[in-house]
Amino acid sequence: MGTSTPLTEVDTFLKALAHPQEPTIRRLRAVVLAADPRIGEGIKWNAPSFHLEERHFATMQLRHTDRVLLVLHLGATKRAIPKGAITDAEKRLTWLGADRATWSASGVHDVDAHAAALQLLLRQWMAHA
Template identity: 75%
Template sequence: MASRSQPTDVAAFLADLAHPQDAAIRRLREVILAADARIGEGIKWNAPSFHVEGRHFATMQLRRADRLLLVLHLGAGKKAMPDGAIADPDGLLTWLGPDRATCSFSGVQDVDAHAAALQSLLRQWMAHA
């Protein structure tokens, strides 16, 4: 079982980050880490990234000032999510391909409003990552 790796690295990254969505980024990080005790974190692609048992499955995208994106992926090797593997009753996912999807948040309130649904999605996604 992998332990949470180097949370201070992510904390230091966020402390130095000047981003209009700072509060949403911090809240989204909390929601993700609370989804499963096995989730570790680090910095990948110049943003917080999350993994379980060494396999990365989610990375924040911090390019936009008005929105925060969470990219769900199946790691470096191309593979497809099995049909019907992810139940998304709240319609949070925008599929970019068979191996990637995003969730978009407009701010802290949006993250909070969808926290439970997001955690359910993350648990499902991790089972396939």
């Protein structure tokens, strides 16, 4: 018998989650966590949220049933991303202001098709978080 890894707050949340996009949520979580080994996670705004050294920079939005949004933000402190600091080669970001944007996925296939570009975006974003 091997030892099992204890469930994290996010594991527990996802285990209880009844959402039509659950596979997309799980895949998106894995892609975000794989972007940088320093990324931590928790639950914020009733959804998985990601942080670097306790500074949250991305939180999923689970309101929609046909897609999952990843909200990129700069935490509670009001700051702005310098213009031109984020290269969005695939044009997948929807900017909501100078300090936040969303990235949308309509299914696991969508996350997989754009995983490398998303990880590049996340690494750029984290440099400002």
